[in-house]
Amino acid sequence: MTAARPRETAGTPPPTAVRPVLTGIGSWLPPDVLTNHDLERRLGTDDAWIHSRTGIRRRHLAAPGTTTSDLAVEAGRRALKSAEEPTADAVVLATTTPDRSCPATAPQVAARLGLSGVPAFDVAAVCSGFLYGLATAGGLLATGSACRVLLIAAETFSTLIDPADRSTAVIFADGAGAVVLRAGTDGEPGAFGPVVLGSDGDLAGLIEVPAGERYLRMQGRATFRQAVERMATTSRTAVAAAGWRLTDIDRLAAHQANTRILHALADELGLPPGHRLSNIEHVGNTAAASIPLLLDHTSADGRLRPGHRLVLTAFGAGLTWGATTLRWPDLPVPRDTP
Structure with missing residues (x-):
C-alpha cells in the first residue's frame, strides 16, 4: 500500500484576514563560548574541518544550572522593551528542552516577566x-483570544548532545529569541504572511532522541536532502500564498542548520549570495x-533593513517544516539591553 503524501497546510484567507504584526524583538545568548579550537582535542578534529562542513566557528552553551526558562526570560524581556507597547496578554514558548517534562515552562517564564495570569x-x-x-x-490574535502575544523560542539544546559525538557536538548550541506580535x-x-506548515512522522528516525536514551542521533546525509527539499518547496508555497514572487524577495532568513544546507537552499530558490x-x-x-536570533542580529548590524521582503523557513526533527513571509518593519524602540 502506498503511503499518503505528506500535506502542507496554508489557509486561503480573505483580504481582511487578521495577521500577526511584529512590534518588538529581542534575543539572548548565554555568556559561555565554546570554540572549534576547544573541541579539537576532545573530538580529534580541527577548526578547518568543522568550519568547512558546518560554517560554525563558535557556539554559546548554557552553564550548569542555567535553564531554558532563564534564556527565555532574558530574550522575552528584551523583546518587550523593544515593542511599541511593552505588554502581552499571552505567552507562547517554542522549545524542545523545557525545564521539566511537567508542567510546561511557559507559565514560569510569564510569571518571571510580570505576566502572571495570562495564558x-x-x-x-x-x-x-x-x-x-x-x-x-x-490564531490567538485572529480569534480575539489575545491582543498581543509574546512568542519566545528558547533552547538549551546542548543538554541533548553527546559531547563525544562529532556529528552533533560541533553543530548544536543554546540561545533564545523572542518577538512581540499584535493583530494587524x-x-x-x-x-507576516500565511504560515505554511508540514510534517512527516514516517521519517522521524532521521533526527531523534530514542525512547529511554539521553542523546540526539542524526542521519546527516538523509537529513540534508530532506531539509533542502522541504524548505525550498514550502518557501515557494509561502511566497505564492503571500501574492509575491521569488524575485520579490530581498532576504532569506532560513533556520541556521549548517552553511551547506543554507547555500543549497538559496541556490535552489535562485536567491543570490x-x-x-x-x-x-x-x-x-x-x-x-x-x-528570531538571526532576525535580531541582522537587523541590529544593518543587513536587514526596514522595507525588506523576507521569506522565513525552517526544518527540523519530527520531521517538521514551515515557511512564511514578512515585510521588515522600522521598529520604533532601540533594542538596547535592559
Whole structure:
C-alpha cells in the first residue's frame, strides 16, 4: 500500500484576514563560548574541518544550572522593551528542552516577566518551533483570544548532545529569541504572511532522541536532502500564498542548520549570495531559537533593513517544516539591553 503524501497546510484567507504584526524583538545568548579550537582535542578534529562542513566557528552553551526558562526570560524581556507597547496578554514558548517534562515552562517564564495570569503554554516542533509558534500566536490574535502575544523560542539544546559525538557536538548550541506580535492586516510593515506548515512522522528516525536514551542521533546525509527539499518547496508555497514572487524577495532568513544546507537552499530558490542572511558562524545551530536570533542580529548590524521582503523557513526533527513571509518593519524602540 502506498503511503499518503505528506500535506502542507496554508489557509486561503480573505483580504481582511487578521495577521500577526511584529512590534518588538529581542534575543539572548548565554555568556559561555565554546570554540572549534576547544573541541579539537576532545573530538580529534580541527577548526578547518568543522568550519568547512558546518560554517560554525563558535557556539554559546548554557552553564550548569542555567535553564531554558532563564534564556527565555532574558530574550522575552528584551523583546518587550523593544515593542511599541511593552505588554502581552499571552505567552507562547517554542522549545524542545523545557525545564521539566511537567508542567510546561511557559507559565514560569510569564510569571518571571510580570505576566502572571495570562495564558502561557509550550509548543514543541524542534527547529521548526518558531514558525509553529508563530502560526499558533496568529490564531490567538485572529480569534480575539489575545491582543498581543509574546512568542519566545528558547533552547538549551546542548543538554541533548553527546559531547563525544562529532556529528552533533560541533553543530548544536543554546540561545533564545523572542518577538512581540499584535493583530494587524495584510500589507502593513511587520505583517507576516500565511504560515505554511508540514510534517512527516514516517521519517522521524532521521533526527531523534530514542525512547529511554539521553542523546540526539542524526542521519546527516538523509537529513540534508530532506531539509533542502522541504524548505525550498514550502518557501515557494509561502511566497505564492503571500501574492509575491521569488524575485520579490530581498532576504532569506532560513533556520541556521549548517552553511551547506543554507547555500543549497538559496541556490535552489535562485536567491543570490547578498540575499542570504546568516549568523551560524558565531552562534551555531540553536534549534527553535535560530530564526528570531538571526532576525535580531541582522537587523541590529544593518543587513536587514526596514522595507525588506523576507521569506522565513525552517526544518527540523519530527520531521517538521514551515515557511512564511514578512515585510521588515522600522521598529520604533532601540533594542538596547535592559
